[in-house]
Amino acid sequence: MKIYGKPIQRIHQIYQELSKTKKTDKTPSSGKAKDKVVLSNEALEIQAIVQKVKETEDISPKAVEIKKAISSGTYTVSGEKVASSLIKFLK
Numbered sequence: 796m797k798i799y800g801k802p803i804q805r806i807h808q809i810y811q812e813l814s815k816t817k818k819t820d821k822t823p824s825s826g827k828a829k830d831k832v833v834l835s836n837e838a839l840e841i842q843a844i845v846q847k848v849k850e851t852e853d854i855s856p857k858a859v860e861i862k863k864a865i866s867s868g869t870y871t872v873s874g875e876k877v878a879s880s881l882i883k884f885l886k
Contacts, residue, residue: 834842864870
């Protein structure tokens with residue numbers, strides 16, 4: 796079935812024009828434009844503080860022992876100790 800008339804011809808013309816512009820839009824960029832991130836002064840201060848905290852982070856010897864015991868699977872906790880600590884905390 797063939798359809799003739801000005802509206803169909805106009806649609807075909809618009810389609811061809813769009814096809815041409817899409818082809819020209821796909822040209823590779825020159826590579827000169829690059830993204831850039833600029834941090835605010837507050838962000839830079841926070842970054843410096845976080846870095847200092849990471850550098851000076853002191854971990855107590857007890858915490859190191861507990862961490863090792865947990866990772867090795869030998870850490871055990873008495874149920875009575877947990878219960879008594881909870882009672883002390885809730886009072």
